[in-house]
Amino acid sequence: MILKVENRDAVVALFPKTVREIERRVDDTIWEVQKGIDTIVERAAYKRTFDDTIRAEDQLVGLAQTVLSVLNLVSMTNPDETLRDAAQRGTLKLQAFLIDSIQMNKDLYRAFNEYAQLQGKNEALTDEQRRYLDESLRIFEREGMGLSDEKRTEVIKLKKELAEAEIAFGLNINKALNAITVDRAGLDGLNDVFIESLKRDAEGRYILGVDMPTYTAVIEHCKVAATREALWVARENRAYPENEELLKRIIALRDKIAHMLGFASFSHLNLEDQMAKTPERVDAFLEEMRVKSLEKSHQELELWTSEMPEGVKRSSDGKLYPWDLSFIKASYKKKHLSLDEQHLKEYFSAQRTLDELLSLYEQFLGIEFRQEVVTGLWHEDVRYVAAYAQNGALLGHLLLDLFPRDFKYTHACEMTLVSALTLPDHASGSRCPAVIAVIANFPKATATQPALLSFRDVETFFHEFGHAMHALLGATDMVGFSGTNTRLDFVETPSQMFEEWLYDPTVLKRVSCHYQTGEPLDDLTIERLCGQKCFDKGMFAQRQVGLSLFALNCFKSGEVKNLSALDRQLHTLVMPEVIYDDRKHFACSFGHLTEYGARYYSYLWSKVFALDLFHYIKEQGLFNAEVGHRFAAQVLGRGGAVEPNELMKQFLGREPNSEAFFSEFTS
Ligand SMILES: [Zn+2]
Structure with missing residues (x-):
C-alpha cells in the first residue's frame, strides 16, 4: 500500500499527462481506498491489530493525499487548461469520496474504537503509534461521529458544499489576471531592464500585471503616483466581485x-x-x-x-x-x-543562490544534493534535485518550479507529494523517499541578464526550502505525522528558523556572488543588510x-x-x-x-519558536554539524509525532520562550 518512489522515472510517472490519465488515477485511487477500508471494517473486533487496522488506515489516507497533492499541483502549475480543469474535477470527486469513506465513516470509527478498547490495551505500542490512535479518535469525534444519523448526513452535505466553494474561491484568485496599461511616462523610476521585460498592448502601452514581481517593482519604485494607485486598486480587487x-x-x-x-x-x-x-x-x-x-x-x-x-x-x-x-x-x-535593491539583485542569480543554499543545508543537516536533468515534467522550467543521506540512502526528490507563467499559482509554497517514512522492521523494513515540490515566482532571465533574485526572493527561497527539509527528513512511521504533518501553528517554525540564517554575515558572504564580477557582497553592504532586518x-x-x-x-x-x-x-x-x-x-x-x-x-506564533531555535543554534555555531544532526533528528524528523512544545524542550534542553522574539521589537 505504501508508495515507494525510488528513482527519477517513478517521479515523472507521478504526474498524469492526459485528462484520461487524471480520471483513471482518481477512479483507481477510489477503488483501492474503498477496498482497503472495507477490509479494515469487516475484520472481527477481537482480531484487530495496530497494523491491520490503524496503520492500514494511515497508509490509505497517505495514498489518497499523494493523489490529491499531485492533482493540486497540476491545477496550480500546469500550462494546459484542460488538464488543470480535469485536476480540479478529480480533486472534488476524490475529496467527496474521502469525506464519506474515511472522515465521516461510522464503521471506520467503530473499528478504531474496537481496537482501542480491545487489543489496543494489550499490544505494545510506541508513543508515536499511541498518539496516532488517540488523535484519530479525537478527529473522528470532531467530525461529528457522536451525532444522530440525520444530523451527520446534514454535516456531510454541508462539508461537500463547503469544499466546492473553497476550491472555487482559490481558483478565482489564481485566474485573476487584473492589469493596467500605462505609457512610458507612467513608468518613471523603474529601471530599463524591468521596462523592457513588460508586454505591450496593440497601442504600444505597457501592461502592468498584479503578479508579485511586477506589483512589488511598481509599488516600491515607480515615481508616478497615478500608476501606483491604479495598480494598487487592481491588486486589491483581484477576484472581486x-x-x-x-x-x-x-x-x-x-x-x-x-x-x-x-x-x-x-x-x-x-x-x-x-x-x-x-x-x-x-x-x-x-x-x-x-x-x-x-x-x-x-x-x-x-x-x-x-x-x-x-x-x-x-x-x-x-x-x-x-x-x-x-x-x-x-x-x-x-x-x-544605501541599499539599492535593484543593485543588490545582481548578487543573487537564481542558479548561484540555489547552489549555495543547497550547500548550506547539506553542511548543516548532513545531507547530499545532486542536481540532475529530468525531462517529461509539466514544464521545461522545472528542475530536479535528488537528496541523499550520509550513508548513501535516497532521502527524496525535490522538484523546483521557480518562475512565473500565466495561470500559475502566484505565490511561493512547498508541497509534499509523497511523505517520507521510516517503517519499523516488521512492516517493511526501510525508508520511503519523499517527493517534494517548491513553487515560486522569481523574476525570469532577460535577454541581457540571468534570473536575478531580490533579497526578499532569497529569503522566500530559504523559507520554502526550510519546509522542504522538514518534509524531506521526516522519519516517523505514520504518514499522518511525517515531516510537515504537524500542528499548523508550529509548521512554519523550521522554515522561519532557516530564514534567519540569511542575516548572518558569514552566510551572506557565502551566498552572494555578483553575476558579472563573481565578487561576494562587501562587508559594509552586509553589515547594512543585517542592520535592515529590524528596520520595518x-x-x-x-x-x-x-x-x-x-x-x-x-x-x-x-x-x-x-x-x-x-x-x-x-x-x-x-x-x-x-x-x-x-x-x-x-x-x-x-x-x-x-x-x-x-x-x-x-x-507570528510559530515565529516565537523559530527565533528561540535560531538563537540557540547560533550560540552553538551555525555550521555545527552535531547541532544540525540533532535538529534534523529531534525536531524535523519527528514531524507531528511529538507535541511541538515537547520537541522544542528536548532539543533546547529547557522550556521554549519568547525572549528572542520580543527583543526584535525593542531593538
Ligand atoms: Zn511557509
Whole structure:
C-alpha cells in the first residue's frame, strides 16, 4: 500500500499527462481506498491489530493525499487548461469520496474504537503509534461521529458544499489576471531592464500585471503616483466581485458546521487541535504583539516620512495613501540605508543562490544534493534535485518550479507529494523517499541578464526550502505525522528558523556572488543588510496582527459578517496613519482565509519558536554539524509525532520562550 518512489522515472510517472490519465488515477485511487477500508471494517473486533487496522488506515489516507497533492499541483502549475480543469474535477470527486469513506465513516470509527478498547490495551505500542490512535479518535469525534444519523448526513452535505466553494474561491484568485496599461511616462523610476521585460498592448502601452514581481517593482519604485494607485486598486480587487458571495457562503457554512459539531464557533473548532488551542488565547497573543510593537511602528513611520519623496502628498487630514506606503519606505531605505535593491539583485542569480543554499543545508543537516536533468515534467522550467543521506540512502526528490507563467499559482509554497517514512522492521523494513515540490515566482532571465533574485526572493527561497527539509527528513512511521504533518501553528517554525540564517554575515558572504564580477557582497553592504532586518519590524507586526485578527474574526460565531466594516475597523486599529480606501476588496483575494481559516495568527506564533531555535543554534555555531544532526533528528524528523512544545524542550534542553522574539521589537 505504501508508495515507494525510488528513482527519477517513478517521479515523472507521478504526474498524469492526459485528462484520461487524471480520471483513471482518481477512479483507481477510489477503488483501492474503498477496498482497503472495507477490509479494515469487516475484520472481527477481537482480531484487530495496530497494523491491520490503524496503520492500514494511515497508509490509505497517505495514498489518497499523494493523489490529491499531485492533482493540486497540476491545477496550480500546469500550462494546459484542460488538464488543470480535469485536476480540479478529480480533486472534488476524490475529496467527496474521502469525506464519506474515511472522515465521516461510522464503521471506520467503530473499528478504531474496537481496537482501542480491545487489543489496543494489550499490544505494545510506541508513543508515536499511541498518539496516532488517540488523535484519530479525537478527529473522528470532531467530525461529528457522536451525532444522530440525520444530523451527520446534514454535516456531510454541508462539508461537500463547503469544499466546492473553497476550491472555487482559490481558483478565482489564481485566474485573476487584473492589469493596467500605462505609457512610458507612467513608468518613471523603474529601471530599463524591468521596462523592457513588460508586454505591450496593440497601442504600444505597457501592461502592468498584479503578479508579485511586477506589483512589488511598481509599488516600491515607480515615481508616478497615478500608476501606483491604479495598480494598487487592481491588486486589491483581484477576484472581486466573483469571490464576494463565495466568501460569505464559506463563512456561513463553516459557522453552521461548527455549531452542529458542538463548537461555539468555527474559530473554536479550527483551533482546538493547535498549540494555541482557543481563540481567546490567540486574541491575547495578538494583543500582546500589537501593544509591544506599537511604539516601534510609530517610530518607523515617523522616520520614513521625515523626508517625503518627491511627488508624495498627504491627504487633507494629514494621512498617507495606501499606495504610497511601500514607495515611501523604499525611498527612505535607498537614501539612508544605501541599499539599492535593484543593485543588490545582481548578487543573487537564481542558479548561484540555489547552489549555495543547497550547500548550506547539506553542511548543516548532513545531507547530499545532486542536481540532475529530468525531462517529461509539466514544464521545461522545472528542475530536479535528488537528496541523499550520509550513508548513501535516497532521502527524496525535490522538484523546483521557480518562475512565473500565466495561470500559475502566484505565490511561493512547498508541497509534499509523497511523505517520507521510516517503517519499523516488521512492516517493511526501510525508508520511503519523499517527493517534494517548491513553487515560486522569481523574476525570469532577460535577454541581457540571468534570473536575478531580490533579497526578499532569497529569503522566500530559504523559507520554502526550510519546509522542504522538514518534509524531506521526516522519519516517523505514520504518514499522518511525517515531516510537515504537524500542528499548523508550529509548521512554519523550521522554515522561519532557516530564514534567519540569511542575516548572518558569514552566510551572506557565502551566498552572494555578483553575476558579472563573481565578487561576494562587501562587508559594509552586509553589515547594512543585517542592520535592515529590524528596520520595518514594527509596521510588519502591526500588519500581521491586522490580518490575523481579520481571519480570526471572520470565523467567530455568526453566519453573517460585514467584511468591509471589519476590514475598516482593523485597518484603523493597526494602520491609523494610512487612509482607508473603500475601493479595496482585499478579502476576495485573501487566499489564506480558506487554507488557514482562523489560523492565520500561526505565522507570528510559530515565529516565537523559530527565533528561540535560531538563537540557540547560533550560540552553538551555525555550521555545527552535531547541532544540525540533532535538529534534523529531534525536531524535523519527528514531524507531528511529538507535541511541538515537547520537541522544542528536548532539543533546547529547557522550556521554549519568547525572549528572542520580543527583543526584535525593542531593538
Ligand atoms: Zn511557509
